[in-house]
Amino acid sequence: MKPHFPSCILFLIAIPAAGAQVASHAPTVFKSAPAPTQSTSMVALNPVGKPVVRVNGSVLTDIDLVREEYSIFPYARQHNGLPKEMAPQIRDGALQMIVFEELVYQEAQRRKMTVSSAKMAQAEKDFRKQFATPEEFNALMQSEFHGSEQLFQEKIRRALLIDALLKSEIEDKSPVTPAEVRAYYDKNPALFRHEETYTFQTISFLPPPNATPDKVREGQTRAEQALPQAKAAKTTEAFGLLAEKTSEDDFHVMMGQHKPVAANGLAPQVLKALAAMKPGDVSDVIQLEQAYTIVRLNEHAPAGMTRFEDVKAGLQKELHDKKANQLRAELDKKLHQNAKVETL
Secondary structure (H helix, E strand, O other): OOOOOOHHHHOOOOOOOOOOOOOOOOOOOOOOOOOOOOOOOEEOOOOOOOEEEEEOOEEEEHHHHHHHHHHHOOOHHHHOOEEOOOHHHHHHHHHHHHHHHHHHHHHHHHOOOOOOHHHHHHHHHHHHOOOOOHHHHHHHHHHHHOOOHHHHHHHHHHHHHHHHHHHHHOHHHOOOOHHHHHHHHHHOHHHHEEOOEEEEEEEEEOOOOOOOHHHHHHHHHHHHHHHHHHHHOOOHHHHHHHHHHHOOOHHHHHOOEOOOEEHHHOOHHHHHHHHOOOOOOEOOOEEEOOEEEEEEEEEEEOOEEOOHHHHHHHHHHHHHHHHHHHHHHHHHHHHHHOOOEEEO
């Protein structure tokens, strides 16, 4: 949750500048939505300044709402809207976010928090750097701030106050010590046991639908012709380049590389071959029904406990994020206790 400029400024803007990143300071409701397909029905986003919610007397509009919808669904600009089936969920999440932001801002004002002129100047300088030309910046000033330098400054101050309060209430309170990380690892051994896995690359030759026996044999022939080159590939990259060129399965675009696969998730023929190999070895041609594949073993991880050293960094981040999310939820609940929030 540590704020990084320019996100603290960008989240103010309803529709971000081209190439700009958007970040929300609100509680995480759900992960960013996936990209829509061409057949996805879209709901257009056309904010007009219509009031959508009143927070302790302060009115937020659909412009604020759309800004958060862009944060949740970054593809909205590209596809000119939200996927119809997801739009209600995204909109509800965005509404929660803008209310949270406003409550945080009001709390910062209640505490009489201030922003130094140096921070204001640096924030404005960093914000301007995002624009390729002065004309781009001036266009945004007109569309988002009606050309008002005062309004622009107010929005910067608001963003920095939100960042400052969240830092004091969440980021500064959520560090996790190395001792806490180790204690969590020791108390939860089941979380760090792993199955036997194999990491490998493949070069595969697949028959067409309803393949005749002759077509199947053609696939076998192509696999056998590729085998000497596969055996001669001494590195992951060399095998991968061959996979890109000759393999017919979906993994050819990833140089034939598969993520670690549990032993019990492999076809018996493949598991038998891999079990007899050392990292760097290449199998003979393996038949899988009507398909033929060649496998290169990159790594074999026996079942066991993942070492603390191997998970320490990721676990520390996970525990930090968990603590930060809990603090954020508690702050959200506290700010709502005496707040008057009216959906319009």
